[in-house]
Amino acid sequence: MKRFALIGLPNTGKSTLFNRLTGMSQRVGNWPGLTVELISARLLLGGRMVELIDLPGVHDLTGYTDDEAVVRDVLLSMPFDGAVLVLNASQLDRQLPLALQLIASGLPCLVALNMADEARLLGISVDAEALAERLGAPVALVSAKRMEGWPGLNEELNRLAARPASAVQARLDNVPESRRAIDLARGTLDGCWRLPSVLPTLLTEKADRWLLHPWLGLPLFFAFMALLFNLTYQIGTPLQDAVGGGLDWLKDHALATMVSPLPAILQSLLLDGVWQGVATVLTFAPILFVFFVLMAMVEDSGYLARAAFLTDAMMAKLGLDGRGFVMQLMGFGCNVPAIMGTRVMRERNQRLLTMLVIPFSLCSARLQVVVFFAGILFSRSQAPWVVSGLYLMTFVAAIITAWVFKRRYRGGEAFLLEVPPYRLPGARHMLTRATGEVGAFLRLASTFILAGVVMVWLLTHIPAGDGKTLAYALGEALSPVLDPIGIRAELAVALLFGFVAKEILLGSLAVIYGVSEAGLGGALVQHLDWASAMSFLIFTLVYVPCLSTVAAMRRESKSWRFAAMSAVWSVLLAWALSFVFYQGVHLLR
Structure with missing residues (x-):
């Protein structure tokens, strides 16, 4: 061949x-x-x-x-x-x-x-x-x-x-x-x-008078991203509800009957463990599909290159450049290819500093957690703005990280960026991109979910003495660290499995509380107060995205020490931000 x-x-x-x-x-x-x-x-x-x-x-x-x-x-x-x-x-x-x-x-x-x-x-x-x-x-x-x-x-x-x-x-x-x-x-x-003697004035030049304006450019960009999240919610939530209802109907009218001859303990494992975990993740496929269609439109139009140009001066103060901002935006789909994308940088220090900030990007796996918690804690009109605020918080985490490490990884490579003309996105490409991203998300999730939810089910059903399960005993062991940030003992297991892959996290919560996807929101509201739920969400957003990201960082940096340092730093920063939020809320009450 x-x-x-x-x-x-x-x-x-x-x-x-x-x-x-x-x-x-x-x-x-x-x-x-x-x-x-x-x-x-x-x-x-x-x-x-x-x-x-x-x-x-x-x-x-x-x-x-x-x-x-x-x-x-x-x-x-x-x-x-x-x-x-x-x-x-x-x-x-x-x-x-x-x-x-x-x-x-x-x-x-x-x-x-x-x-x-x-x-x-x-x-x-x-x-x-x-x-x-x-x-x-x-x-x-x-x-x-x-x-x-x-x-x-x-x-x-x-x-x-x-x-x-x-x-x-x-x-x-x-x-x-x-x-x-x-x-x-x-x-x-x-x-x-x-070439013609005079190039014609196209839409690109006219649009850039506003979108690349030194004062209006960045506010317009963040307003545009807030609109994107609003549209994601307004279009995706009804689809999500429909899929969730269909999966619940399938469980009640088909799966429960199929497994009824099995022993009760095995029925619980299959229905309350495997099915609840898998179904919880599947319900987020529609909302992720909508998000990636909209993101493909933004990417293919050429607007994100403008965002890199607009943020270059700000990023330079943090030891980065506009490429670092672009890599963070690439991380919306998955942090792994964004980390690999740092290869375009010649200087090693610049690459390492950029790799440190990329894991704070809101990847698709964490996006489903954000969307879920925002939906149960806030009204439909408030939730998109909460998501936008948390999206901005990930940039704050990245800024703090860059500021802390910029002297250690000081770079001096010049930043050159070709700003392409605006292009009308193709519908076929947007649909293909969204289908591919959601498919990759589900394939990745399927490799972790089955093992993850079975392990969570075992931890929540195996006794550890005094009427406690292994999961509760593990949570109690971590309580000195988690109590100050308002995270309950049973949530510690979800956080530990979330370290492997955030795709497991919501499925783990469904298994921990023994409820369906439709009932998970009610269970969390019943067991957690508003401040505890938000603290858990903040910690989830900031700490290590997944083992795949750590492995990619190790491969690209060629240093386990650097990858381990990045993981430890993200956990410490997540704890600090959750602590400030949770204790601050209690002081204001």
Whole structure:
């Protein structure tokens, strides 16, 4: 089977093209640095099966970022039958040098000039045939988002696949350095790529007068995010209620009958343990789906790159830059890929400090806990604002962390960010992204939930003497630490299992209180006062996201000590914030 490399600069639509060709749902966003690990897929080209490997976005094959080093290592160590290079058709003056470097490496190459629709709107013309002749490589002018020029791209891909089998390793010793490649690119583009004398004023420039305003930009961003949470609640909550009702009906009318012949203890394990835990997590699939549809719209539009630009000055005071803010926003889906995304930073100290703040991002697993508690403690009109406030609190935790550690991990790397034009998000992409995120969440949850809820059920049913269960005994042992922050003994078990994965947390609570998802809210209100519930929620948001995040931090930092320090710090900070809140509420009463 032949193997092709997919290469391109960040923010050229490389992942979009990969998804269109392969049918996968790799994450796509309108800002640089999203492809942080190797993704591969197989596709049929001209009757031949080809493996397409999506490499991280790079600017220069002789550059010094981790991603550029990864691409060089892959090209030098793995034989390829060809390469597909993705460039932005409207930015060839800055991007063609990469094509000259790749062609000089000796790999058979197909150049895909993407975003042809945007180039056309700007009045830019490209003579693809003339450019192909000068490069000595086929050129296809396409728009991956709109699938324009797709027949021509497929024809060139089939030709590349039909070449005699000749897998080769790239040779980078003859690749021109960046400056020389730029000089060569100018001559190559002469007469093939034409800019209008005056570029037209597009919606991007008009919108950025407000959205990048030095005083209004940040307030508008946070107002926009508050609106996003409001919409998530208003649309997702009715869907969540419907799913919860359906699962309760299934339990009462089908599952209870099916397990009735079994012994009572086994019935309790299956219904009050496994089913309650799994059902509690499943009810949050609709609200997470709505959230990720809206987030995909924000990401694909190019707005988050503006957020990085707006926050750069503030982040610089904390030893970070706008990329750190972008990585935090990436962490909304999952902290793990966001931590991996720090590879775009050349300087190690900058990477380590950014990795320390990413775990405070409100990932999808913690989002379900926030949405649940906000829903039971506040009215439907109040809950979205509470979620927004807790969302801001995670930034406060990140700011405190950066301020504490900025001298230890002082960096000095310059921050350069290309602000892309605004793009209308595609409905198909938004739905695909949301489906993929929710599916990944449920797959991850399924690996932990079954074992987690069974363990919780065992801890809450195995006696430990004096009429106490193991769970209660464990909670009592931790009471000197948890009592000052208002967290009851039985909740200690949920927090311990939440360290493994936050997906387990609500399922654990349902098992601990022996209630269905619909009854969990009432049980928590009955057993916890308002201050205790909020203290528990604050602690859950701030302490270690999950073992997967710790493992990713260990892998990226190459230091167990650093990963352990991050976990301990998050627990201490979570305790301190919960203590201030809980004791402060009691002082004000």
